[in-house]
Amino acid sequence: MIVSSTVIEGRLGLDGIAPPKRRRLGPEARREQILCAAVAWFAEVGFAGTTRDLARRAGVTQALLYKYFASKAELTEAVFERIYLGRLDPRWLKELRDRRVPLAERICRFYQQYTAAIFTYEWMRIFMWAGLAGDALNQRYLGHVGDKLLAPMADEIAAALGGHRPAMEDMWNLHGGIVYIGIRRFIYRLPTPDDHHPVIESAVARFLGGCAAAS
Amino acid sequence: MIVSSTVIEGRLGLDGIAPPKRRRLGPEARREQILCAAVAWFAEVGFAGTTRDLARRAGVTQALLYKYFASKAELTEAVFERIYLGRLDPRWLKELRDRRVPLAERICRFYQQYTAAIFTYEWMRIFMWAGLAGDALNQRYLGHVGDKLLAPMADEIAAALGGHRPAMEDMWNLHGGIVYIGIRRFIYRLPTPDDHHPVIESAVARFLGGCAAAS
């Protein structure tokens, strides 16, 4: 009902708005448009969202989706790749290991870049939907975070403070406390401060202070 | 196909197992059985899970669900109530304020009880599914956690350390770091230590140490 009325209004321009005439786009541009809409749509309602609602949101017909993606599964696969690809910057590890910079500053700077990369509506929610669905990329991503970011970070802490190396569970505790800001904001839709850098700085300071005290 | 074969095997006992004869249960017992199965099922696959699969899992027919719940929405509502009800223990606040006990011990003991209450497969996952779906109870629950648990905890910290009161964002940081253990275990299905008490204790110690240092 909503569908038909929208279509009728659109094609006949009932309410004065110019009818959105059929536009021919190049294959790449159209595919990109659909993919962007899919990212936003699945982030909002999850992968159980219907292709019809997605098409309406993208401003195309449902049939057109299947000209660019063979199936809904292939579309969601493309959404995953788009979301995950290039989300982990290799420079982060290098900067974490750059001992010319004070340790606290390195970790703070890393988490500022990291949160800037993942604290988006689309990333946080799709990552959580995928996690609940048991997606394998999800676990691989977090394994990478642990092995290639948190473990080296623990090494740097041990080297800088001269004490014993923090356990990985403590590293995950630091990580989780910071990531939880994004979970509250984008998953639970609770108010969070626009600037989370002070929170990160004090969290990192507490963590390093605790590591130093434990040495 | 799977359905019919299962039913045939079940009713005719093809593979030697005694056919599960139709059992008459009291209304309360049957409703309880369905509700328990619904909690487990929706925790696993989310609220987009079908009533047919749920019924199969509960060992009853799909039609029977509607003898005890008027609609799927009413069933999910019952699942919510079952999950949320009595999950927040009023004694926690009292014990947090019991100044005869050392502050660190109070907070550690609280988080041991709190995690014992919420670190279950059903609770963590249904809470997350509901959060993504934008459920109102979710936000009310977290509002309660902030107002009735974390805020008083901040007051106690200020009173005990004689310094300034930790900002609520810092309290959420402590909270998130601990809750993230459950998120990794039950949402992302990643390996976590069976006993998370040492992690909690060191996290609380770091937090209080940081608060004392900031005073």
Next chain:
DNA sequence: GGCTTCGGTGATCAAACGATCAACAAGCGA
């Protein structure tokens, strides 16, 4: 045993779903 009660089932409906297809029309070269 016979009878009643009501918990339980198989069959089925209308709507919504993913997916397909012939037909249409916008844009471009001629």
Next chain:
DNA sequence: TCGCTTGTTGATCGTTTGATCACCGAAGCC
């Protein structure tokens, strides 16, 4: 302007979904 290419559409298919119904049969009473 014409005609071809191909991006786009409305209609439609088969299946699955939540929900309903008439009917069945186990359990309790006499």
